Amino acid sequence: MAQRGRPRDTEADERILHAALEQLLAHGYAGFAVDKVAEQAGVAKTTLYRRWPTKDHLAIAVVARMQDDVAVPDTGDVRADLTDYAEQITLGLNRMRRAGQHGDADDHSAGVVAELVAAAARHPDIGVLVREVFTRRNQLVLGLIERARQRGALTAATDPGLLFDQLAGALYYRLLITGRPINRAYAERLVNAALTGVLPHPENR
Numbered sequence: 001m002a003q004r005g006r007p008r009d010t011e012a013d014e015r016i017l018h019a020a021l022e023q024l025l026a027h028g029y030a031g032f033a034v035d036k037v038a039e040q041a042g043v044a045k046t047t048l049y050r051r052w053p054t055k056d057h058l059a060i061a062v063v064a065r066m067q068d069d070v071a072v073p074d075t076g077d078v079r080a081d082l083t084d085y086a087e088q089i090t091l092g093l094n095r096m097r098r099a100g101q102h103g104d105a106d107d108h109s110a111g112v113v114a115e116l117v118a119a120a121a122r123h124p125d126i127g128v129l130v131r132e133v134f135t136r137r138n139q140l141v142l143g144l145i146e147r148a149r150q151r152g153a154l155t156a157a158t159d160p161g162l163l164f165d166q167l168a169g170a171l172y173y174r175l176l177i178t179g180r181p182i183n184r185a186y187a188e189r190l191v192n193a194a195l196t197g198v199l200p201h202p203e204n205r
Helices: 010-027 034-041 045-051 055-068 078-097 112-122 124-150 160-178 184-195
Strands: none
Touching (some): 034 055, 055 078, 055 112, 055 124, 078 124, 078 184
């Protein structure tokens, strides 16, 4: 059967997402303009709007691409792997937190991250997209934790989903609610605390 419709231009998609990331980081969410993205990417506005009907949709696509660029290490050392991954999350969140800020701007703001959470609430379809993005990415980390459980690096009773919720949830809470710093040192303390109850004896002493 012949394929209907015009095939999607993946090269144009790449240019759009690259331009969108640059615009978002440079101007923040308030200054993020779809028209400027289209101009920088060298595509017609209609081309962009067919793919992403609002700037909320486009911003979510940018975040999805950023997520895909983050590796999930699995070296066999679950503490080091989770710490490295948590640090990568903090780097991405801080990048979005500071988007559009200049000089001595308030670093307690959640910035673009808060705007994307609001976008998911404004548009039910964006909420679905956000959950799909995180579900896909989280499966990689859940797999890492499950493999650690199976080889005995974690107790047999370890719940991979609950352990990951403790890590990721704490990072987002700290960013969105308390506004306190998130960095490598915090990631290390967070992973150490979360693993305390799931390391086999005598490591959890």
